[in-house]
Amino acid sequence: MAFEYAPAPESRSIVDIASSYGLFINGTFTDPRSGGSRKTVNPATEEVLAEVAEAGESDVDDAVRAARQAYDTVWGPMRGADRAKYLFRIARIIQERSRELAVLESIDNGKPIKESRDVDLPLVAAHFFYYAGWADKLSHAGFGSDPKPLGVAGQVIPWNFPLLMLAWKIAPALAAGNTVVLKPAETTPLTALAFASICQQADLPPGVVNIVTGGGATGAALVAHPDVDKVAFTGSTDVGRAIARTVAGTRKRLTLELGGKAANIVFDDAPVDQAVEGIVNGIFFNQGHVCCAGSRLLVQESIVDELLDRLKRRMATLRVGDPLDKNTDIGAINSAAQLEKIRALSAAGEQEGAQRWSPPCELPARGFWFAPTLFTGVSQAHRIAREEIFGPVLSVLTFRTPAEAVEKANNTPYGLSAGIWTEKGSRILAIADKLRAGVVWANTFNKFDPTSPFGGYKESGYGREGGRHGLEAYLAH
């Protein structure tokens, strides 16, 4: 007999959302000169949460000037040990306000509270703590005896991990002595604006962090600004290409963290129940809105039936619904546009002849939702095996030999991550060595740590974030 879960909603009263927000420039919230604004909505209910300012070119220019001034007069000359104190302070405030930030993230993004609370927020704080520790040790980071900051960093981030991507970008930049202008994604600006208030709370000198909200045009203006020394971008490969074109031929440094189509490879000697958990975590974590998601499952042919049986049973237990419910496994799709993209690619999967399966699952009437979905009978030529769906959709392929697994895993324009499931350590090492992916997980998936570098090959971009390596992008050496 199956027992129903009672609702276990997290209270949203801890979060105070204003009806409108300005831009955070030079330590204060200001109205945009252009006067433009955009609405941000709760993707689980379609309720409008707030009007958020849209920065035009002149606003971006103000933000870059503020960042330059702060770099020249305060942050650049400051001793690393003093910069570290600010970063430690920010990290502690994030911990203190973590429940509020987690609820806000789930409301604006649609991700389940158990993920924003137990994954995003602890990692955000850990990132600031980690890079705070480097701020006074840069001469020991392996980039020469006296590495210097670059200056002003222009940073553009996506909507899938709004606050975590902010932390990945801002923490190493500040630790290395740069100042920043950051543009959050238009559908998820609220936690970046809450972070602006944390900068105020931490008495961070004005201009060290500036947040310019807006859409793609705001991002493009920031990237093109002549006084930006370094551009850091996470998002789609198409926009990454456009940014690389803008930056080409200038003195700006560039790092790109782009898309992925990771292979999660399960060998016949793998612990099947653990592999099933890893597969589920690999593709259904964060609604599959994960650049390193294990979206291509490669299963050794001899175990495919048993594995799919168990996987389907496990998928039938996933709870889709209210992101603020502590029992929810899969929340809302971040936007109507993203839902449309997931629907279109899934329809293409059926048209091209793959078999589609989802467990019985009741979706809420309002908001943007997509049931966890599995495609079998997928060939390497199918669009669902090649293109990033960025949703809770898994494509299953099979292989017979390790060599075939490697061949298929690498048969993608991307190269961000991969997973290997086997009980043999020697096989893990042999296969990992042959995979063209920046991160390879063994008998686990989607594990992140601030000490560990993350980044891609091929169309997944270049540069590394996290760890000692993550400092390199922000230092002249």
Ligand code: NDP
């Ligand atoms: P984008 O790459 O468009 O968005 C990422 C960020 O770049 C956002 O802040 C966006 O602004 C900004 N941006 C958009 N156009 C420009 C530009 N010309 N110059 C500078 N910045 C720009 O991703 P989407 O949100 O459109 O998602 C589309 C697809 O991209 C997804 O379906 C998914 O496949 C992939 N994606 C991959 C991510 C990853 O981590 N690898 C993350 C997000 C998406 P704004 O959102 O405000 O328009």
